[in-house]
Amino acid sequence: xxxxxxxxxxxxxxxxxxxxxxxxxxxxxxxxxxxxxxxxxxxxxxxxxxxxxxxxxxxxxxxxxxxxxxxxxxxxxxxxxxxxxxxxxxxxxxxxxxxxxxxxxxxxxxxx
Amino acid sequence: xxxxxxxxxxxxxxxxxxxxxxxxxxxxxxxxxxxxxxxxxxxxxxxxxxxxxxxxxxxxxxxxxxxxxxxxxxxxxxxxxxxxxxxxxxxxxxxxxxxxxxxxxxxxxxxx
Numbered sequence: 001x002x003x004x005x006x007x008x009x010x011x012x013x014x015x016x017x018x019x020x021x022x023x024x025x026x027x028x029x030x031x032x033x034x035x036x037x038x039x040x041x042x043x044x045x046x047x048x049x050x051x052x053x054x055x056x057x058x059x060x061x062x063x064x065x066x067x068x069x070x071x072x073x074x075x076x077x078x079x080x081x082x083x084x085x086x087x088x089x090x091x092x093x094x095x096x097x098x099x100x101x102x103x104x105x106x107x108x109x110x111x112x
Numbered sequence: 113x114x115x116x117x118x119x120x121x122x123x124x125x126x127x128x129x130x131x132x133x134x135x136x137x138x139x140x141x142x143x144x145x146x147x148x149x150x151x152x153x154x155x156x157x158x159x160x161x162x163x164x165x166x167x168x169x170x171x172x173x174x175x176x177x178x179x180x181x182x183x184x185x186x187x188x189x190x191x192x193x194x195x196x197x198x199x200x201x202x203x204x205x206x207x208x209x210x211x212x213x214x215x216x217x218x219x220x221x222x223x224x
Contacts, residue, residue: 042214056209103155
């Protein structure tokens with residue numbers, strides 16, 4: 001069975017640009033969560049979606065937005081990129097949003 | 113602010129020894145606890161989940177939970193060089209959203 005997939009693997013952007021990251025959950029899972037992991041720190045929660053509805057939002061500015069599609073895949077959008085947005089962006093899949101969460105390989109974003 | 117604390121390490125143990133990784137959390141309402149392993153440059157991989165006080169064993173791994181002391185630990189028996197990684201403790205309060213709150217991780221080094 002395919003695990004969580006994310007695209008792209010790596011991304012380089014410049015300050016002020018916008019970026020869209022994509023995630024497909026494990027087949028049969030209906031919930032996707034997004035996390036940001038800065039080098040040397042643990043992941044920080046950004047959003048959770050379940051059945052296409054936002055179920056949770058972390059302490060991130062409005063420049064960060066997300067959505068979930070009918071096939072349960074998800075996109076994370078970040079506008080007006082700052083240098084501090086450089087991080088590994090992780091997508092986690094769970095069956096119902098309350099159970100165990102399984103991470104994808106991540107997208108490494110570098111903002112120059 | 114809800115916090116999860118881990119000693120950043122590195123924790124160095126010889127091959128074949130028991131590695132003991134510790135985590136404390138501040139939210140008394142936390143109900144679900146997880147250990148993830150993260151190799152350098154990779155995404156977190158779920159090792160163990162524990163929900164009730166006591167011990168839970170899975171192969172060479174044992175998770176221990178003490179809610180009264182707000183303490184969760186991971187023991188790795190017969191440590192192998194391939195266990196060298198950063199171990200992340202994650203905590204969830206099911207009544208406060210489904211987000212995982214992570215500690216900063218403990219870097220484990222197993223020396224041959």
